[in-house]
Amino acid sequence: MRRILIVGAGQAGLMLALSLRQDGYEVTVVSARTPDDLRRGRVMSTQYMFGPALALERSRGLHLWDDEAPRAVGQRVTLADPPGRRALEFLGSWEQHAQSVDQRLKMAAWLELFEDREGRVVYRSVAASDLEGPAASHDLTLIAAGRGELAGLFDRDPRRTVFDRPQRMLSCVYLHGVTPWPDHPEPHVRINALPGIGELFVMPALTRTGPCTILLWEAVPGGPLDCWQDRPSPEEHLARSRELTRELLPWEYERITEAEPTDPLCTLYGGISPVVRRPIGRLPAGSRVLGMADVVVLNDPIAAQGSNNAAHCAAIYHRCIRERGEGPFDEPWMRETFEAYWDHARHGTRLSNTLLGPLPEHVQRVLQAATRHPEVAARFADGYARPSTLDDWLFDPDQAAAYLASFS
Numbered sequence: 001m002r003r004i005l006i007v008g009a010g011q012a013g014l015m016l017a018l019s020l021r022q023d024g025y026e027v028t029v030v031s032a033r034t035p036d037d038l039r040r041g042r043v044m045s046t047q048y049m050f051g052p053a054l055a056l057e058r059s060r061g062l063h064l065w066d067d068e069a070p071r072a073v074g075q076r077v078t079l080a081d082p083p084g085r086r087a088l089e090f091l092g093s094w095e096q097h098a099q100s101v102d103q104r105l106k107m108a109a110w111l112e113l114f115e116d117r118e119g120r121v122v123y124r125s126v127a128a129s130d131l132e133g134p135a136a137s138h139d140l141t142l143i144a145a146g147r148g149e150l151a152g153l154f155d156r157d158p159r160r161t162v163f164d165r166p167q168r169m170l171s172c173v174y175l176h177g178v179t180p181w182p183d184h185p186e187p188h189v190r191i192n193a194l195p196g197i198g199e200l201f202v203m204p205a206l207t208r209t210g211p212c213t214i215l216l217w218e219a220v221p222g223g224p225l226d227c228w229q230d231r232p233s234p235e236e237h238l239a240r241s242r243e244l245t246r247e248l249l250p251w252e253y254e255r256i257t258e259a260e261p262t263d264p265l266c267t268l269y270g271g272i273s274p275v276v277r278r279p280i281g282r283l284p285a286g287s288r289v290l291g292m293a294d295v296v297v298l299n300d301p302i303a304a305q306g307s308n309n310a311a312h313c314a315a316i317y318h319r320c321i322r323e324r325g326e327g328p329f330d331e332p333w334m335r336e337t338f339e340a341y342w343d344h345a346r347h348g349t350r351l352s353n354t355l356l357g358p359l360p361e362h363v364q365r366v367l368q369a370a371t372r373h374p375e376v377a378a379r380f381a382d383g384y385a386r387p388s389t390l391d392d393w394l395f396d397p398d399q400a401a402a403y404l405a406s407f408s
């Protein structure tokens with residue numbers, strides 16, 4: 001059987017590794033962290049996953065938290081303009097529920113499952129120079145190391161990259177004790193947009209201490225939400241979140257007055273410079289390696305695309321590897337495989353990049369219409385789960401106008 005090396009044990013690397021093991025491939029995963037390190041470590045994401053990505057996990061027997069994790073039924077969008085006042089609000093239902101399972105739980109369990117399935121794991125953080133020997137003894141080497149340094153093996157693709165710096169500064173905290181939305185207690189995601197200032201996402205999730213709620217602040221750099229440089233403790237994060245919501249989003253303030261952080265490592269800070277990279281990297285002595293998921297297509301989490309993309313990337317690469325049979329995993333194959341993935345991921349990149357900028361007028365009209373028409377709200381919401389469906393209406397002013405005209 002063919003030998004595959006995967007560097008990075010995250011959503012993409014582990015999902016591909018587990019899928020290939022099921023087919024009998026000889027798979028080695030390089031993981032910087034053990035399951036215990038992961039479980040005891042810091043949160044890594046807010047990891048919201050929509051119906052189509054969850055279905056891919058389920059089809060491989062990997063969605064182990066279906067019953068435990070809160071099932072979010074849709075997304076409530078609130079435009080706070082001016083801050084403190086709700087200018088617009090609507091709830092869009094998704095076709096299928098979405099869920100967030102703390103990656104600390106998920107990746108630890110998947111690593112153990114992979115070892116149970118007789119996959120081989122090398123626990124070590126590797127540099128590019130460590131990979132030449134292992135790459136030569138495998139038929140294919142994939143780099144699934146997320147935002148780690150190994151992404152530097154892949155050149156930025158200027159044709160597909162829009163930004164050269166982070167468009168938001170991120171900060172999140174996991175909380176217990178957030179009270180449900182008064183007239184809609186069913187779990188759902190709340191997206192509070194403060195034009196020109198940033199966003200606050202409020203998301204039901206499952207963490208290692210049970211169901212919780214995650215607050216994710218997306219701050220426009222230099223604005224009033226960009227206040228996390230000192231990387232405060234979870235308690236200080238919560239206190240600052242209370243101050244910010246009391247002034248800017250009082251309806252969210254009311255929900256968190258009794259809340260408390262889930263654990264000492266439940267905060268995350270930073271900023272992501274969205275980038276698309278070329279898919280083939282070259283190790284120091286010349287071997288070619290193929291990039292996966294965040295390594296090659298990195299988005300700001302404003303539209304919650306990264307983990308979803310990672311799952312789709314794993315599924316697409318899995319199919320391409322199987323279809324290759326005994327053929328060589330050469331550069332043309334690598335390029336084609338990535339293009340198959342990019343054909344999926346480009347829609348999520350477009351959605352993410354659109355939401356990072358000032359919203360085009362026709363998109364604002366769609367949001368206005370969504371307050372009156374549940375079908376518009378649902379179509380907009382489901383676009384996060386299936387961003388390719390947005391192409392022929394949301395991104396095109398004429399088509400958006402024609403669609404909205406059908407409601408008048």
Ligand SMILES: Cc1cc2nc3c(=O)[nH]c(=O)nc-3n(C[C@H](O)[C@H](O)[C@H](O)COP(=O)(O)OP(=O)(O)OC[C@H]3O[C@@H](n4cnc5c(N)ncnc54)[C@H](O)[C@@H]3O)c2cc1C
Pocket residue numbers: 007008009010011012013030031032033044045046047048049124125126127144145146147148149150170171172216268292293294295301303304305306307308309310
């Ligand atoms: C604050 C925040 C919120 C987010 N929210 C969402 C969301 O709600 N929904 C969504 O879909 N996406 C979200 N994302 C994005 C999502 O988390 C990522 O896109 C996704 O985890 C990418 O998966 P991956 O497998 O490519 O990389 P990762 O999940 O980053 O996994 C990479 C793995 O490689 C390992 N590694 C790195 N370097 C090395 C090395 N040299 N040697 C060995 N191992 C190495 C790392 O330790 C890690 O385990 C969010 C991201 C952030 C930062």
